[in-house]
Amino acid sequence: MPGRTRTTKSLAGRIQGAYYKKVFPIPRWRTLLSRGFLLVGLVWIAWYALARNSTIYSSGPLTKAHSTLGRDCGSCHNQGQGIAKTVTDPKCLSCHDGPVHSVRQVSTPACSSCHLEHRGTQTLLDSSNEACVNCHSNLQVTSGTPTVAVAIKSFTDGHPEFSSATAKDPGQIKFNHKVHLKKQLRGLTGNVEMACTDCHKTIAPEISDVAFSPRPARAYMVKVNYEAQCAKCHPLEFDKRIAAVVPHKKLDAVHEFLVAQFSSYIAAHPEELLARPDAERIPREKMERVAKDAKEWVAFRVEDSERLLETKTCVECHTLNPTGSLPTVAPANITTRWLRKGSFNHSAHVGSQCTVCHQKALVSEKASDVLIPGISTCQQCHNASWGHKGLDAGATCLECHQYHDWNKEKDVRRTIAGL
Amino acid sequence: MNYTMKTSGAACAMLLAFMLPTGISGADATDGKYTGPGSCGSTSCHGGVRPRSDNAVLQNEYTTWTLHDKHARAASLLTNEVGTRMGKILGITPSKEQRCLVCHSLNVTEEQKTRSFDTGDGVSCEACHGPASNWLGPHTTRGWQYEKSIALGMTNLRDPVSRAEKCLGCHLGDSTRSVDHELIAAGHPDLYFELNSFTAVMPSHWKEMDKDPFYDLRLLATGQGVALRENLKRISRNASKFWPEYAELDCFTCHHSLVGAKDSWRQARGYPDRRPGNPPWNSSRYTVYRVILNQVDHDSATRLEAGIKRVDDLVSDIRANPSQIAQAAEAASGTADEIAKRMPKLQMDGAAGWKLIKAITASSDRIAGAGERSAEQAAMVLDSLFVASNGGAPAGNGSQVGAAITALFPLVENPSAYNPNSFAQQMRRVGALVP
Numbered sequence: 001m002p003g004r005t006r007t008t009k010s011l012a013g014r015i016q017g018a019y020y021k022k023v024f025p026i027p028r029w030r031t032l033l034s035r036g037f038l039l040v041g042l043v044w045i046a047w048y049a050l051a052r053n054s055t056i057y058s059s060g061p062l063t064k065a066h067s068t069l070g071r072d073c074g075s076c077h078n079q080g081q082g083i084a085k086t087v088t089d090p091k092c093l094s095c096h097d098g099p100v101h102s103v104r105q106v107s108t109p110a111c112s113s114c115h116l117e118h119r120g121t122q123t124l125l126d127s128s129n130e131a132c133v134n135c136h137s138n139l140q141v142t143s144g145t146p147t148v149a150v151a152i153k154s155f156t157d158g159h160p161e162f163s164s165a166t167a168k169d170p171g172q173i174k175f176n177h178k179v180h181l182k183k184q185l186r187g188l189t190g191n192v193e194m195a196c197t198d199c200h201k202t203i204a205p206e207i208s209d210v211a212f213s214p215r216p217a218r219a220y221m222v223k224v225n226y227e228a229q230c231a232k233c234h235p236l237e238f239d240k241r242i243a244a245v246v247p248h249k250k251l252d253a254v255h256e257f258l259v260a261q262f263s264s265y266i267a268a269h270p271e272e273l274l275a276r277p278d279a280e281r282i283p284r285e286k287m288e289r290v291a292k293d294a295k296e297w298v299a300f301r302v303e304d305s306e307r308l309l310e311t312k313t314c315v316e317c318h319t320l321n322p323t324g325s326l327p328t329v330a331p332a333n334i335t336t337r338w339l340r341k342g343s344f345n346h347s348a349h350v351g352s353q354c355t356v357c358h359q360k361a362l363v364s365e366k367a368s369d370v371l372i373p374g375i376s377t378c379q380q381c382h383n384a385s386w387g388h389k390g391l392d393a394g395a396t397c398l399e400c401h402q403y404h405d406w407n408k409e410k411d412v413r414r415t416i417a418g419l
Numbered sequence: 420m421n422y423t424m425k426t427s428g429a430a431c432a433m434l435l436a437f438m439l440p441t442g443i444s445g446a447d448a449t450d451g452k453y454t455g456p457g458s459c460g461s462t463s464c465h466g467g468v469r470p471r472s473d474n475a476v477l478q479n480e481y482t483t484w485t486l487h488d489k490h491a492r493a494a495s496l497l498t499n500e501v502g503t504r505m506g507k508i509l510g511i512t513p514s515k516e517q518r519c520l521v522c523h524s525l526n527v528t529e530e531q532k533t534r535s536f537d538t539g540d541g542v543s544c545e546a547c548h549g550p551a552s553n554w555l556g557p558h559t560t561r562g563w564q565y566e567k568s569i570a571l572g573m574t575n576l577r578d579p580v581s582r583a584e585k586c587l588g589c590h591l592g593d594s595t596r597s598v599d600h601e602l603i604a605a606g607h608p609d610l611y612f613e614l615n616s617f618t619a620v621m622p623s624h625w626k627e628m629d630k631d632p633f634y635d636l637r638l639l640a641t642g643q644g645v646a647l648r649e650n651l652k653r654i655s656r657n658a659s660k661f662w663p664e665y666a667e668l669d670c671f672t673c674h675h676s677l678v679g680a681k682d683s684w685r686q687a688r689g690y691p692d693r694r695p696g697n698p699p700w701n702s703s704r705y706t707v708y709r710v711i712l713n714q715v716d717h718d719s720a721t722r723l724e725a726g727i728k729r730v731d732d733l734v735s736d737i738r739a740n741p742s743q744i745a746q747a748a749e750a751a752s753g754t755a756d757e758i759a760k761r762m763p764k765l766q767m768d769g770a771a772g773w774k775l776i777k778a779i780t781a782s783s784d785r786i787a788g789a790g791e792r793s794a795e796q797a798a799m800v801l802d803s804l805f806v807a808s809n810g811g812a813p814a815g816n817g818s819q820v821g822a823a824i825t826a827l828f829p830l831v832e833n834p835s836a837y838n839p840n841s842f843a844q845q846m847r848r849v850g851a852l853v854p
Contacts, residue, residue, distance in 0.1 A: 179556075186559040188463045189473070233463050240469040240479070281616040281802050283795045283831045304486050308468070311485055312460045 060118030076117070087112045099408035104141040114403065125398065129154060132397040148341075155375075155395040156383045164338040165374045169367060172330040173224075173317050177364040177371065187233050196354040196361070199229040202346050219345040223334045236313055238305040241265060246309065251326040258305050262298040273297055338372040342400035451550030451572035453527045455536030456481070456543035458555055465544075476625065481544070483624040490542035490621070493523040501606050508605040514538070521596045522589040547585050549574035565628075577628050579638050579763040583614055583645035590617070591649045591704075594656065600665035609670055611703065611792060614642025615803035635807035636767035636775075639800065640715060643708035644759030650704040651752035654734060655745045662741035667734060668698040669790040675835045684838060688788070693735045700734035703792035707800050710782045712758070714775055715765050719758040726751035772808025773853055776801055776820070780850025787843035791834045794842045798827040801849060823849040 016022075048056050062069065069075040076087045092098065092111040100108070114131055115124045137158070139150040152158040180199075184191040200221045224230075226248045236245040242261055246254045266272060273294060280286065291297035310327060314320055320327035337344075355362060357373040364371055381393040460466035460481035470477040477483075485491045496502050497513035497520075506513045513519040520526040524538035525546045533552050536543075545551055554571040557563060569575045576582045589596055590612040598610050615635055627634055657664035680686055693699055705727055712720035729747045733739040779786065779801060786797045801824045809817050823845070830842045 182556065184560040186461075186463050191559070191561055235462055237462060237468040280620075280828060281799065282613075282620050283798065283828055285620065308482060308486055312457075312466055312481060313462070316457065316461060316466075 452552040480624040493541035579641035613799035633767040641762040648755035655748035658745035783846035787839035791837035
């Protein structure tokens, strides 16, 4: 058996006696750095605090709309409750009106549940459908029965057909799309071929019945207008003697115009008073009326012209209702916005041929036909299945709808301090 | 009302097959529907105010119709004073009565319309031109031919025979339309017609496509021929239903002012061709035509004469057997039909027109003696012949002839007071002015 070499004494000799008094470099640096960084942080914060700059506490950049608020967190965040406190509705409503969605809704989410700030977005809107579908997939109301579909889960699941698409056009202008779009349509001087855009133009800066928040000016078609769109092929001629056309105005104005035109005509051509119809060629039949003086001549001509206008020219497009001495013209009632509950923007769809959506226009013979497409046409591109045939134009509720009922909007004018 | 087209069956179908662009179904020409006058009157189509020169058609047809043509006001007669009174007499509401609407409106059933329109528009485009639904769209295309529209159900009014038939359907009557003695008694005027005069007064809303300068002479002869044929068919129909139908007889044999016996030209003349007391046939559709036919187609005139003589004798005999009358008229109408169809093919010139005027005036006694209706027919025919011939072969004193013809009209202004002697005398004056 060999001799014992690992003795307790020899082992104890490896340990320095005053080791606990010695400062080693790693712990020293650890301590130095941890204290140093803390100090730097405190100085940094103190520096910003002294400079009254609060961006370093922010959870993200502000939207452009709110950028004017600058660094004043208190504009939105309630003071005295800590800087991380959520924004409450009164703060929003002090500058903005947020009209109620529906007076019968069972719950009203806070502004900030949809309008998220500090997310770097441009619009302040959370565009997910969840907020809407939460209620609309199983719609409850505080009283009565809902007036909209009660189980809408998405645009392609449960959304009803557009009410306008199944309604009747309230317009009172007689118009045949099929005829106007046919090849070799008879024009005033030979055949013409018309395009949709000959009559339907999107330069509609003032749409009086837009109740929703402002949309781009080219969203809707301008109302078809006689002078701009119809007059070229449908001139309001009234007599072979006179090249002028009657004004496209109420019939009393037309009457005045006719009297003036024929009066000046007969003053310039008095010889016409002497004109007598050809010899009678049928026994006992007197075919033409002979005027005894200029006044009667004018009256006869005005009567003839009004007969032509009222039995042919006006009624080609308008319905006349007999009232008193002159009929009244039924109001045109041209609809500018068909989708009353949702918005639509033609300019966003400008890449498509009109008839891709408005197929019925090619075959419609009656003005009472509604030519907006049904929901299935929209769903071909606007559907929720991402990547579906490469045609996903988005199908969020907010593509078409607004939460707030802007018909009820109140003017809230607040001046932002310092601006 | 029967608006169906007479089609020539298979030939027509084959024609259609070749003419129709693909996409339009090879519809039978008879299945057309009525689109109403509003479909035609657009300013770019037929509703301009002045004729256009850059087209084969005037394009102001609708305006001419609605302003100047009595057809456009035909329905309003049903509700005016006379119409209302007739309704009261007959116990009907004329504006709703088929018997009236068949002629006073475009009278078609709701199923025959492509859109709603009103009988108040009167006798409108499709009453004469036929249902438009099959040709309305295509007929505006470049290079379209009238014949294609005909194949699709348009009435061929460029054919003088079918034009005359179309007018006479109302202006004389057909199997579904008639003005009988009952209607006349209630206030409806007796029907009389002369194609050229009525066309001028309507007034016509078209340019004739046949460029023959004497087309009007052929048209006139055709109008006369078809009128006789239709008159004979009407006699046959009436005799099969109810006889005597007084509307076939000369009105003014009975309806005339009574004078003392010594002043009566009737009694002075006597009744050489019939038993005194028998009202004679209203032969106005034959008396003048007979003279024309003798000039332009003597053989036909001779062939027609015997058959007409028999009809005349039977109709003018108040005791005659109605079925014999029906048979005689039917037989004569066959001959008349065959001859009428020859009329559009006549060769006419200006000299022919003057010759006809001369011949008619040479027959003054016979025509004037045949009654007031024949006299007024002669006045209209002479006037139309004068208008149609005057440009071609002036007789030197054309304006005097015109004035003499015009002077015939006051002589028939009051039919009850008609005097054949004065009328014959004036006819002779006309004849004397024609070389």
